[in-house]
Amino acid sequence: MSRFWSPFVKGLVPYVPGEQPKLSKLTKLNTNENPYGPSPKVLEVIKAEANDALRLYPDPNSDVLKSAIADYHGVSVSQVFVGNGSDEVLAHIFHGLFQHGKPLLFPDITYSFYPVYCGLYQIPFEAIPLDEAFQIRIEEYRGLNGGIIFPNPNAPTGCFLALSEIERLLVVNNETVVVIDEAYVDFGGESAISLVNRFPNLLVTQTLSKSRSLAGLRVGFAIGHPDLIEALERIKNSFNSYPLDRLAQLGAAASFADQAYFEQTCAAVINEREAMAARLSALDFQVLPSAANFLFCRHRVRDAAELAAGLREDGVIVRHFKMPRIEQYLRITVGKPEESEILFSSLERIL
Numbered sequence: 001m002s003r004f005w006s007p008f009v010k011g012l013v014p015y016v017p018g019e020q021p022k023l024s025k026l027t028k029l030n031t032n033e034n035p036y037g038p039s040p041k042v043l044e045v046i047k048a049e050a051n052d053a054l055r056l057y058p059d060p061n062s063d064v065l066k067s068a069i070a071d072y073h074g075v076s077v078s079q080v081f082v083g084n085g086s087d088e089v090l091a092h093i094f095h096g097l098f099q100h101g102k103p104l105l106f107p108d109i110t111y112s113f114y115p116v117y118c119g120l121y122q123i124p125f126e127a128i129p130l131d132e133a134f135q136i137r138i139e140e141y142r143g144l145n146g147g148i149i150f151p152n153p154n155a156p157t158g159c160f161l162a163l164s165e166i167e168r169l170l171v172v173n174n175e176t177v178v179v180i181d182e183a184y185v186d187f188g189g190e191s192a193i194s195l196v197n198r199f200p201n202l203l204v205t206q207t208l209s210k211s212r213s214l215a216g217l218r219v220g221f222a223i224g225h226p227d228l229i230e231a232l233e234r235i236k237n238s239f240n241s242y243p244l245d246r247l248a249q250l251g252a253a254a255s256f257a258d259q260a261y262f263e264q265t266c267a268a269v270i271n272e273r274e275a276m277a278a279r280l281s282a283l284d285f286q287v288l289p290s291a292a293n294f295l296f297c298r299h300r301v302r303d304a305a306e307l308a309a310g311l312r313e314d315g316v317i318v319r320h321f322k323m324p325r326i327e328q329y330l331r332i333t334v335g336k337p338e339e340s341e342i343l344f345s346s347l348e349r350i351l
């Protein structure tokens, strides 16, 4: 800390990202990446673009990518906003779309970037407890608020809320912006994009980092009413004029053109998730039902920190959140079947 730091900077509590170690000998099941590579068609487009066009600036409006997203989701281009990962899209939303003076509402166990952005943008918030089954109670989100945000499926629990519940919320909360963060929706959730034409205060964010295996490319987007999208463009253009680099724009667009690969890899992840859940239960873990590409679980007897440390000794990295109520839980990303073998042989050694 320097004497030149303002009280504002001193007060910031930054987000701590999951560890990103060198991959050589590790089984990395800690940050919910996809174990399968991106579509070969994406790689082809990226290689061609890298050869031909890196000397040129990218399209500041990401038109090709926006069209690909709009076509895929059956909306118009004016309903699409893109950013460098959904984290950046969320940053713009937090910066400008919530009403100040009233608390932003989100669950008490959720994506830990939300309180960080509240700190950065000076937004008051109220963290609403999940119920005993770690479910979001939609009726708790109806009070006076400056906006509402939650992931569906939620993170790190993996629990999924039915679309009818979100609809119920939107019917009564029509004065402030409601953001549904669908980072994991393709692994078993139901997207709220189908509701954007009915509710002008709804914004849905998605990412290409998980189901489309492009975490390293950094592409995310929001879909909503053109007025909300225009507001996001204004906020973005007050910072930087180039949203995404050339490789990200074209590679991401190409991903939407390979539906077969997308479906095949999502199905493989979902199959492996169910197989892992059964094996964890057999080893005396309590496993929350997951609609995401990770499992949230606790051992009925053994301490989570000890288990995480034991796995680490065997080169297996999982996520352990040292937070109230969930300190005995581990979040384990679904990998390839061969990664599960390494995980389970390590667990059998430790248990």
Ligand code: PMP
Residues within 6 Å of the ligand: 084, 085, 086, 087, 088, 111, 151, 155, 181, 183, 206, 207, 208, 209, 215, 219, 220
């Ligand atoms: N939302 C949730 C719920 C997440 O877990 C993540 C990944 N950490 C993100 C958003 C951000 O993903 P990205 O920036 O890679 O699009």
